[in-house]
Amino acid sequence: MKVVVDDKIPALKGVLDPYADVLYKEGKAISKEDLVDADALIVRTRTLCNKDLLEGTSVRMVATATIGTDHMDLAWLEQKGIHWCNAPGCNSGSVKQYIASVLAHLILDGTVPSETTLGIVGVGMVGSKIESLAKALGFKVLLNDPPRARREGADKFCSLDYLLSNSDIVTFHTPLIRQGEDATFHLMDESKLALLKKGAVVINSSRGEVCETRAMLKGLDNGQISRLVLDVWENEPNIDSKLHNKVWIGTPHIAGYSVDGKSNGSTMTIHAIAREFGLPLQDWQPTSLPVPDYPFIHLDNNSEPAYLTAAKAILRTYDILEDDKRLREDPEDFEKQRGSYPVRREFHIWEITPSRATRPETIEMLMALGFRVK
Numbered sequence: 001m002k003v004v005v006d007d008k009i010p011a012l013k014g015v016l017d018p019y020a021d022v023l024y025k026e027g028k029a030i031s032k033e034d035l036v037d038a039d040a041l042i043v044r045t046r047t048l049c050n051k052d053l054l055e056g057t058s059v060r061m062v063a064t065a066t067i068g069t070d071h072m073d074l075a076w077l078e079q080k081g082i083h084w085c086n087a088p089g090c091n092s093g094s095v096k097q098y099i100a101s102v103l104a105h106l107i108l109d110g111t112v113p114s115e116t117t118l119g120i121v122g123v124g125m126v127g128s129k130i131e132s133l134a135k136a137l138g139f140k141v142l143l144n145d146p147p148r149a150r151r152e153g154a155d156k157f158c159s160l161d162y163l164l165s166n167s168d169i170v171t172f173h174t175p176l177i178r179q180g181e182d183a184t185f186h187l188m189d190e191s192k193l194a195l196l197k198k199g200a201v202v203i204n205s206s207r208g209e210v211c212e213t214r215a216m217l218k219g220l221d222n223g224q225i226s227r228l229v230l231d232v233w234e235n236e237p238n239i240d241s242k243l244h245n246k247v248w249i250g251t252p253h254i255a256g257y258s259v260d261g262k263s264n265g266s267t268m269t270i271h272a273i274a275r276e277f278g279l280p281l282q283d284w285q286p287t288s289l290p291v292p293d294y295p296f297i298h299l300d301n302n303s304e305p306a307y308l309t310a311a312k313a314i315l316r317t318y319d320i321l322e323d324d325k326r327l328r329e330d331p332e333d334f335e336k337q338r339g340s341y342p343v344r345r346e347f348h349i350w351e352i353t354p355s356r357a358t359r360p361e362t363i364e365m366l367m368a369l370g371f372r373v374k
């Protein structure tokens, strides 16, 4: 058996080697020649898995250690009988932490959650976690997800137009879909921009092509958008420098890059390969994940509202401005910064010690966010 593996997928080195010839290679450089005699291909978003790459090879299975599948031509793979899998939900907790860090900064800048409506476009694994996060912090929430509305009934959901006109913050969590009734390519274009509540905050951590660059520039110029947060960009890694200079926060597609998120992606991928090829790796887990030097948060100030304490605790675990700063200093380094991303652990790793005077609603909020409270 031969397997070709993107060498940036963490924890996979050596795992399949007892059962297969394994070629580790940079995702973008994986070629047809590498795959001619391969049985399986394990990728991230940086390998285009289509006819050009795979036709004439012996690959029987393509696994991506990501939720997104827009780098794979699924219709062609299915037509050719090549099995594929992704890693649903693997990094949803990580994106939750990323959005939490944005919300924490907005809160510290004066946003009062109970007076603010957050609109979530795409309410799947990530969007549902953002819904719980926002509700736990006390935000009002609007949800848009036409496929879910068709399946489950429209009660819980609203139209995109209504969401855009009535939200103070809009955050996108859809897949990139290029065609069909649920297409999301340039979902946020100039016509939708015109519907946006004046001065809204816009966040995109889905795929760059969901929010049209031209519309984002126009929205920032005419004040329709007050603050733009982008983790994903059109034409990555060659991002639009004009747009980058105007965003409030810009990061190099790392929303899903917590240690936990990456480890889940690797685990789900190995399990899928093990099932497909009958390998004894169904229970495989990565060994000892790195932890922060001091994963404890002690609370002292008890008079402030719970959401302020929560915002400070969120930023102790992850301050998005550090990622923004790195990219601002060296935008050319987009891909390198992804490849050498620092250790980030999600809320459940952090232990909060309340003081004797900490209010019960603060503890309740922190627990609802996913922190461990001693």
Ligand SMILES: NC(=O)c1ccc[n+]([C@@H]2O[C@H](COP(=O)([O-])OP(=O)(O)OC[C@H]3O[C@@H](n4cnc5c(N)ncnc54)[C@H](O)[C@@H]3O)[C@@H](O)[C@H]2O)c1
Pocket: 067, 068, 069, 088, 089, 091, 092, 095, 121, 122, 123, 124, 125, 126, 127, 144, 145, 146, 147, 148, 173, 174, 175, 176, 177, 181, 182, 183, 184, 205, 206, 207, 231, 232, 253, 254, 255, 256, 257
């Ligand atoms: N920046 C990152 O690091 C990062 C990390 C994780 C996910 N993502 C992106 O976010 C996307 C969502 O992730 P997920 O785990 O929640 O995926 P998911 O498949 O669980 O959820 C996607 C949701 O979007 C909905 N949807 C589809 N078309 C829609 C449309 N036209 N309008 C509104 N909603 C629509 C689906 O019904 C589904 O509920 C991924 O496909 C990926 O592109 C990015």
Ligand SMILES: O=C(O)[C@H](O)[C@H](O)COP(=O)(O)O
Pocket: 043, 044, 045, 046, 065, 066, 067, 068, 069, 091, 253, 254, 255, 256, 257
């Ligand atoms: O689709 C996903 O899961 C995310 O966008 C993920 O963060 C992509 O990471 P990459 O494969 O580019 O390392």
